[in-house]
Amino acid sequence: MDFSGISNDLAAIVETAETSLRQFANVQTTFRPTPEKWSKKEILAHLIDSASNNHQRFVRAATEGKLEFPAYAQDKLIALQNPNQTSWELLVELWCAYNRYLAYIIKQIPISSAGVQCSIGGSKPVTLLWLAADYVEHMKHHLNQILGQQFSTGWSLKASL
Numbered sequence: 436m437d438f439s440g441i442s443n444d445l446a447a448i449v450e451t452a453e454t455s456l457r458q459f460a461n462v463q464t465t466f467r468p469t470p471e472k473w474s475k476k477e478i479l480a481h482l483i484d485s486a487s488n489n490h491q492r493f494v495r496a497a498t499e500g501k502l503e504f505p506a507y508a509q510d511k512l513i514a515l516q517n518p519n520q521t522s523w524e525l526l527v528e529l530w531c532a533y534n535r536y537l538a539y540i541i542k543q544i545p546i547s548s549a550g551v552q553c554s555i556g557g558s559k560p561v562t563l564l565w566l567a568a569d570y571v572e573h574m575k576h577h578l579n580q581i582l583g584q585q586f587s588t589g590w591s592l593k594a595s596l
Contacts, residue, residue, distance in 0.1 A: 438549070441567045442542035448575065448586065449534045455582050456527045465519045473513065475581045479526045480518035481509055482577055486533040489570045492555070493540060496563045497548040506556025534574075541567050 456479070464475040473481065488507055496502035518526060549564040561569075575586035 436564070436568055437546060438541050438544045438564065438567060441564075441571055442538045445534060445541065445571050445574075446538040448571065448578070449531055449538070452578050452582065452585070453527070453531050455585065456530075457524075459523060461523045464523045474519055476518040476521070476523060476526060477513050478577050478581050479523075479530055480513055480516055482574055483526065483530050483533060484509065484512050485570065485573060486530070486537055489566070490533075490537060490540065492553060492566060493537075493544065493563070496551045496553050496566070497544045500548075500551055502551065502553040502555075502563070504553070504555050506558075537570075 459475065464479075467474045467477075484507065488504075492502060492504050495504070544563070544567070549562060551563040552560040553563055553566050554560045555566075572588050575588040579586055579588065
């Protein structure tokens with residue numbers, strides 16, 4: 436897999452998922468299956484946070500030749516943002532638009548940056564190519580939580596890409 440392939444996969448996932456995501460009524464998306472599990476809105480907000488964080492990871496790694504980026508406290512971010520109080524339509528619009536742009540950005544990353552070492556939250560370094568591929572796999576995992584098993588996923592990928 437190369438950056439172009441990852442970009443194409445991401446664009447296709449957004450196109451496929453958008454129709455399915457738009458079929459939910461706002462009221463259907465705020466329900467938490469258990470107090471410990473996120474609602475559909477909270478999962479999609481998490482994917483927006485992931486897009487935002489990975490946008491910076493991708494461009495910084497490609498332009499700086501290495502990356503040391505902090506981890507983020509996903510539960511605290513979701514609690515602060517309180518996505519259950521906003522509209523499902525807004526979340527879907529933002530998620531789709533951001534990921535279409537990320538697909539474009541990923542396609543712009545030169546193949547010479549594929550091996551750039553990236554460390555997130557002090558973890559063992561992975562390559563930028565692996566990070567981009569894992570971003571898509573992580574997304575499919577969470578979309579499956581919202582939509583049912585619509586996307587096949589190998590998440591988490593081996594760090595050898």
